[in-house]
Amino acid sequence: MAGKTLYDKIWDAHVVDTQDDGTCLLYIDRHLVHEVTSPQAFEGLRMTGRKVRAPEKTIAVPDHNVPTTPGREDPKNMTEDSAIQVAALDKNAKDFGINYYPVSDIRQGIVHIVGPEQGWTLPGMTVVCGDSHTATHGAFGALAHGIGTSEVEHVLATQTLIQKKSKNMKVEITGKLRPGVTAKDITLSVIGATGTAGGTGYVIEYCGEAIRDLSMEGRMTVCNMAIEGGARAGLIAPDEVTFDYVKGRPHAPKGAQWEAALTWWKTLKSDDDAHWDKVVTLKGEDIAPVVTWGTSPEDVLPITGVVPAAGDFKGGKVEAAQRSLDYMGLKPGTPLSEIKIDTVFIGSCTNGRIEDLRAAAAILKGKKIAPGMRAMVVPGSGLVRAQAEEEGLAEIFKEAGFEWRLAGCSMCLAMNPDQLSPGERCAATSNRNFEGRQGRGGRTHLMSPAMAAAAAVTGHLTDVRDLI
């Protein structure tokens, strides 16, 4: 019998029940909740008289639509519909007795940054949230994926999820990365290679030397975008880097429990003879700093490339590529490094952690943003923000001309006032470049924090290697 993958092992440890057709009931260890995809689920509980089965395993934080400007504790400073959603989360957290970090709490932030930061996310767990970027938590060797609101209600009521097992896919990044190349470039390059449906039906395990060499922040960036490759979840086997990050966090195990946990966590890796349904291998040294040119995260090219033509593609992608070029206002053959931008957004659950802010600040130190540029940094949590202030990063950003905001999802999905206007072009460290994602008619180029900082300085997409 073949060995097991990491996914197999976590799955097996959480199966409550298996039906004849293979449909399983999977136990959920952590349920993260935010204000936008949960109100209807709590309403469903009220209408049926059901309770939250495990409030101690449920953590809520408002992040998607909260303003990132001062004074937001006062609902009068929110739009009316946002205030209603945040008030609903306040009430639901209180009524159902779940863990809660309101906007007034320094620990508030993007749910996928708060979970790991507070030690809620641990290796070997099952983690769900009504948000597709739940894949982030896979960086800890946790099986983590996004769910819809009906499933949010199901998990609240039963602490389980009805699931069928996905297939196993291995994505190996061999060797070392070159200077100026980051976790964001890895994850975008993988999507560029496999397409946005390449991972559909799979759980991905990322491995190889270049992945092992990443910090936890970098690993979270990689797993965060597993969903953009279509996968249900992305995983990285836990190791000393993981254990060092987790140890001492507020909700991490302590004392004898820590030792017991560590013993189990060290077994959480794929066996050498495990079966893989699909394998993708990239050489770390082949990965360049990349940007997206179109309106799908698979539209990835090295910054040294040129805007492609629709005719470069096949099948249904021809029409989609033409639509992207029209939407983005780009001419085939234009060098990517000549594309002018007017907005820079550094933040999001993909790149809103301390290491991301350090990487951007390293480029910005002693420099100013280009004339007319609007640039903002939105730290991923209140604690990231405080740490960045302590390290002097906030000063570097402010002196360069960036706005220094409060924590939230912000312009990644533009549900709050942070939005692009039609035709505005943004260098963004977030995860989606869909039409209208950052505001109707707004044009998004995805890239790493260092690349976004470089673009802020020069006013156009820029190879960060020219500035280091």
Added chain:
Amino acid sequence: MDKFTKLTGIAAPMPLVNIDTDMIIPKQFLKTIKRSGLGKNLFDEMRFTQDGEEIAEFVLNQPAYRQAEIIVAGDNFGCGSSREHAPWALLDFGIRCVISTSFADIFFNNCFKNGILPIVMPQEVVDVLMDDARKGANARMTVDLENQTVTTSDGQSFAFEVDAFRKHCLLNGLDDIGLTLEKVSAIDTFEKTAAQARPWV
């Protein structure tokens, strides 16, 4: 949840690949605490100008497709955000079935929770169905879940696969939570065992 058994209706052709949930229902409409009423904003930025005028060429604005109940779509329909507002908006507009070569995982799951049937067909079948959909309002397609077939307006029939449990739930309009709560003793047992094996969780 409404049952899904057999549906005969107009199919709208949407051959674009990678239609994402931001297109299906843009974020400004997620600021609701209800499930209902999202149909008027379905495909909002493709369907309406910034001033709220209808964009005539968009398929669901064309007279033949205003009453569509089925969408035949390009690859990877429903990719992106997990927002269940996407199937809520489709359902509220009147769409009960989407046919494509592939769907994004979360959207696919969300459909079944709302009485919408997503059908995966090979490219050559989707091509035939797309052509049939292009014929307009007089060409009605039939989706029969019990027999797992899609039949074009000219009588060509194609079989499709569907998960047995999901089919059962759709045919009977069953509530997942109610079904799971019948297994509450298994959940209790699992929790006790897991609390001993992994007390730190």
